[in-house]
Amino acid sequence: MKSNTTIQSVNGRKALIHSGFLLENRYAEELYHDFASKMPIIDYHCHLSPADIANDRVFDNIAEAWIHGDHYKWRAMRTMGVEEKYITGGAADVDKFRKWASVVPYTMRNPLYHWTHLELARYFDEYKLLNESTAADVYEATSGLLNTPEYSCQNLLSKMNVEVVCTTEDPIDTLEYHQKMKQNGHVLKMSTAFRPDKAILIDNQAYNDYIDKLEEVSDISINSFKDICDALSKRMQYFHSNGCRLSDHGLNHMYFEPSTDQEIDAIFKKRRSGNSLSDSEALKFHSAILLFLAEAYHDLGWVQQFHLGALRNNNSRMNNLLGPDTGWDSIGDFSQASALSRFLNALDEKDKLAKTIIYNLNPADNEVMASMIGNFNDGKVKGKMQFGSGWWFLDQKDGITKQLNALSNMGLLSCFIGMLTDSRSFLSFPRHEYFRRVLCNILGDEINRGELPADMEWIGKMVQDVSYYNAKEYFEFL
Template identity: 60%
Template structure:
């Protein structure tokens, strides 16, 4: 019987152990997409306890606690940090076979050296022990990142952001870089004309212009895109149900924008055309600057209207959606490719039923101009666990070239999430090793080790020009 979460966790053979410990483990981390708060990195925030650094904002844990029957008072309510932690600790033993059980104990080990299992009995002891460590500079925000050997991290930022915290951090001589990523989702939310108009009004203030027509809107957004580039940005990101690729004319989009500024409601057809146009404009700007564009597709958000009203978005009421992805992806990429305006692109899939679709779609637009130009991104959100990662890796292996993949990312709001890179690396090494052990790949550890190192680190470093 193997020990739980020992140094060879997930590594089922001597070959897997060698691949991980010699080729994957020593590498730095390039985390090219996350939702960390730049202000906390710039200010080197010191959290007081595990609830603050671990539970606040973590809707993965919140969903598990709710399922276990924990009252919302102890999740997003006014209970004390210790009380909330006790309720999480009470829940943890019941998360066995959910990835949270692995994440939880990996993070306790890697950041705090705690191998004791978290449960109701150990809750106060672990809360106090970690609180003591969190007082030390080694466990400040930057200390936590350095502990994981982070070299680059890219936050996710709205075009309206003034990037002051990125600017302040860039002036310091730190061991890692923090760069912004352009996330213009709110700029194309035509399904909510009132919210979009409020956003446009904010943009007027930020850009110090008056926006009366579509061209004025595009000019102001393009100026923000330029501003991100001036501040080290070279990545965009979009969180969408699906890509939009409806045909449109400039005249139609001008008329739709006029209706938006008049606070007139839009038809479904007009909404789709506006979103399609905006996505195309953003993609053209990305190509013009040599950026990488990312599309996170397939989430069905804000399903519970009552709890959305109570807690707001991003609090644990989202799920996998069953959207039709193929035709729109093909049409969108074709529009860009036909004019030689298709930037390096990563598409992330949330519905595992579409894994093979995504894995084959990228092959349609890999034109030999850039190694791995089109990427089927790592398993994300509900799929960034053992089964989801394995399925994504296998689909990409079968339909494309796993060797060109740019590896893992945290996509997280927590500074304790970086062992997800380790988890991915261990799984990757075990998958390669299993094929070697079965005689399906040659026992050439030097070459396979190179592929592992590329996937875990070197491909991303080259792809993003970091």
């Protein structure tokens, strides 16, 4: 066995983050160190700023890179009674960092505790535990490094061996930063995913304002259902010409409600005239436009992604104050199976079902999703239908393990396309290492118990496929 046995230490004691972190036996260590650890990263879904990547932003300090925009940390800080001025407010960055450092010891058993120390170790070679007493030293050391060209956004990604990063953009986006990145010829590939949810959710209060913007960018007057389809088609072609090969949707649940073309056109014109819709009318429109988009994705050869199960903006008072994506969302308990089955089947009946990734936020539905994908693998593409990795509240050890177990029991782990960050933070990429360590430990434990053969070359190859090669084969990034 060739695995790395180096043990990092702090003041003579083994550091939390060391070579055997999360790896409970020699098989797990061998699988991770000899097979998984050196694999490049294809991060096929995230919310990083394309402008920051293309302009190669250099952060002023660790709080700017680490706390700004991270609603995982914000929720923990609020739970500990930290005032909002130290979270999203106007407090100095150094004070925000000190507040976060004082909270970290109380996050034990939350994934934030592992992520925090893994990120400090991998980016800054910092193995001290972060707390109130170490905050000043860690802030000074990490900020001193971040405020240099060697720690620019592109170099932060390079340090983690990121080969492809795929951001997420609205149809009205210009993609100017993706174009700039391509023109610069950087070895890092930055692609995008097309996310047209604002065009789908016709019952949103600001829907007509959004359609006005879509009109402007597409140069198409949008007065009918055909018009909106034409405008979205034009934007899809624009995205495709700029290297886009994925779509993405963040929905409570899948929509499927049959209707006629005449009904949908009347519904759209009613809303465009400023009138409100019934729940039934909105559902019919959601279904019709989503089916139109899904067929278009198939024709373009794209991968479609569906993030299902989030109950968003629960705290109306704070949502009104701070806006969406600031930490007021949770897991929903929506009915998923029936509409999802009918939606996928309607596409499959026409042979218009694109490669599809379904992400589930409610662990109670893991087996539902893992079994659903098997209904629509038609033998044309390896792993055509994917049960996506644990995301958001589930991208932690327990959530990852449950997702991998459900997938293994209901489908084929060997065809899985692996982890993604789904993050807004440039320091979040050690989550790929976290996932790989969990994966290797699951397999190593079963080898150790005699449930899998000790065929390290074959199982090691499977680990490499799940970590990198399956995603490389599945996606077609230009």
